[in-house]
Amino acid sequence: MKNVLGLLCLLVIVIALAIIPLFGLRALVQDLFMVLCLLVLALNWNMLAGFAGLVSVGQQLFVGVGAYVMFAAAILWGLDPLTGGLIGGLVAMVLAVPVAFFVFRLNGAYFAIGTWAVAEIARLSFSQWRALGGGTGTALPRGAARDMPGVQLIRDVLGVSPAAAVDMLTYWLALGLVVAMLVASWMFLRSRMGLGLQAVRDNPVAARSVGVDPVRLKALVFLLTAFATGICGALIFIQTGRISPDSAFSVIDWTAFVIFIVVIGGIGTLPGPIIGVLVFYGLQSLLSDYGTVYLIVLGVLGIVVMLFARRGLWGAFTQWTGFDLLPLEHTPPKSAETGDRGKT
Template identity: 70%
Template sequence: MLDQKTINRILMAFGIVGVALLFAVPIIGSRAMVQDLFGVLTLLILAQNWNLLAGFAGLVSVGQQAFVGVGAYAMFACVILLGLDPLVGILVGGFVAMALAVPMAFFAFRLAGAYFAIGTWVVAEIVRLCFAQWKALGGGTGTSLPKGTTKNMFGVPEIKELLGVSSSAASDALTYWLALVLALATLGAGYFFLRSRMGLGLQAIRDNDEAARSVGVNPTRLKAWVFMLTAFGTGICGALLFIQITRVTPEAAFSVLDWTAFVIFITVIGGIGTLPGPIVGVVFFYILQRALSDYGTVYLIVLGSIGIIVMLFARRGLWGLFSDKTGIELLSLRQYAPETKPNPLAQIK
């Protein structure tokens, strides 16, 4: 029987090999594969951010499409109106999303508990309707990136030369690598954040708001920080997504189904409140989508039903089930937040 340490080492080795393979995909794989995996990675980034938000900070937002949308629109504005490089636009997209998070938090944080969810959704709707009024970027019908934008993007000519591929394949490779780096960075940032003092405070709040307050943690400020940081990540991801798509419309950029519903199901099915959860969830989602791709919206029905079943019978998702069965823990936050048995005496009286 292998002990926990050995298992962890083996898994870690698998992880490193896996990441290396993922980096090599544009070199050794087909272009279709690159595009497919790009989709998976961006969903993973969104899911990781939503997991931090809902699973760790208890902020169940149904308005994440607002950040994807403004990220995308900010990037388009940089390229079309200011003539900047799309990569600069991505960064701007992140900051604009973070800026939007400030008034959004100011408003939505007034809504207690469950109403926060619909409050964020309403704000996302408002933002969508406002962007539909922005005539310079096509208003309600949207607009496209100027021809050639992605071909001349910073780094694309070099990749083209290096790999000996077409410009569009090179730009696919670049956005793919960016998505991969972003996904790994989000994972790492999430891990270190949750093990930091702030992250500890966050988990304390999740367990008991009152108690956390009494030891000097300010729940509102901490949650506001998480809200803003995940808005940044989500906004960057949105901008990146729409470099690939090259066309933006209010409906597509602020789609609650594509950028929030899928993301919620991925996280819930994979395991909300666990770091590996979104990874497991996105793999599951991808397989399901491929398996049921011939049956129209059936996969959505299946996805929703599985989400419900998971919430009813296995609240920590597939990863939680796996972890409970095998005792294997990856990216565990346990050292810093030991699980204690509730004091039986505390329940009496």
Template identity: 50%
Template sequence: MSIQNHTVSRSSQAARVAAILGALVLLILIAAPWWAGRADMRLMGEIFLYLALASLWNLMAGYAGLVSVGQQAFVGFGGYMLFALTIFGGLHPIFAIGAAGVLGALIAVPMAVLIFRLRGAYFAIGTWVFAEVFRLSFAQMSSLGGGSGSSLPVGIVKSLAASRSGREALSYWLALGIAVVVIAAVYLFLRSRNGLALTAIRDNELAAGSLGIDIWRTKFVVYVVTAGLTTMVGALIFLQKLRISPDAAFSVNDWTAFVIFIVVIGGIGTIEGPIIGTLIFFALRETLADLGTTYLIVLGIVAIVVMLKAPKGVWGLIRARYDLQLFPLSYRVQQKSNKAD
């Protein structure tokens, strides 16, 4: 006799295998200072930082519906706060990164109150306007180099570690750490009750409101937390660069356009999408960077083709074909068959 039982679970065989492989890859990456060259570590550090930025933008746009084209405001703010807190505040760079994140979250509060009055394209434009205000404001600060920018003093750089190799290893580990923290935070948040509310808002905002979900509060929390973490990533970016200027800090190309490209081609509204999109972006960049402006044209063509042929991104294609979910968020009903005489 065959007895059919139904089980409800979030996990799957693919997710468990992915978790084991992910842990092994993470251990290998942690050991990179002992097997990778300096150039490789710098490249991997950049990959981790872009992955963190893409995951945060995806949380805002893909889940909360907050399509921002002004995230460079927080990247640049984080960089400048790192310089200000270390040079004038006397903080150690690592503590300055954390403090910058807190300041970024605090400054996002009044920004959210203002731009949450806007909808759709007007919201996107509002975020870009704030980023420009930041850029113009910091360009007037002569103590931080004004329009030409400034470099991090040698004494502050050496406070990270005595040797150059030690500083490079620490910068690499910090970049890897922030990427892991961001992905874990996004994953845990989306598995929480707030994450369920956020998913409901994404699917149908009107229906979510009718069920008693506080839409404004949920989006506000996402925006502020994302701003704080993005500010920390920005501080890490310019800790690696050791120099900052308004145009570099608030570059819409580097910190927003490329991030949107990563999320769109990888798969918006999924945790896996930004990971795949980051790998594709850097593969294209390293392959085509020598082509000059042609490289940007190729990126544009790739984005257009993906949006036309695979609106849900590369991961959307993979998930539709193989029913894979490496970061399980929703419960799934599974059948379990037991045989008894």
């Protein structure tokens, strides 16, 4: 019963978020767009670090590749940015295969540094791509974003300016991506494979002894999160309209913030990143007048959470109240002695 209530709650929140653009608050829509994108990245990183035990510091690699391929598709091949974004996600996933061959040979800390080094190589290589502006970057061609499928429809129905229609479309796509990520993560984690993954995280030796192949599962998660991260990267830069190697492969924006969001909210829990992104957005808006102070607060908060509540705010909350919005546990089968067989 609690589950149904929780799901209903989530549904109401999603609908509320979906109708926000209809009230024409463009600045808010743009802010929330970034929040939703960070949430997508956070959900992906949480899958990697929280469930698959892959602590990557190089997810900006896939953000950047997704975004750059989208730009290449729009500028060099004349495709519309949405198709380009999809291709960007696919290319990010394909690229994840050789990257996985390299970084999966490394363990723990070596893995973290290895992924970071690969992302740096990509940043420096993409800044050699003269057709896309080299080190200084480039902008989407005029009108490319406005010609995306769906923009005209939004304009006709709502009668808004083209720029506002682009904002709305990217916002709804980001919201859709969040919902898709949440549903996919939940279903994956509740599946046989997800169960195996969590078993590997909790006790690798025991998991292997019952026939779970950790490397295969981890590689699968690595590829799938690369795909979603790539698409999200492309979407972010459709909305931004400008790209440069430093912004697309920024370790601060696309990995550091994301790590804080997940850690503060609760690593290894599904609602954790949602809580984390709310805290992040709140801090950013509250302290925006004080320059970099919010980063210091964010850093301190991350340290405090790691010291006193390893499972973040959401983990502390569930432990305290016993309520979980998106529980991953399976109901244990009732034991035979109590005579309750068949009721589950």
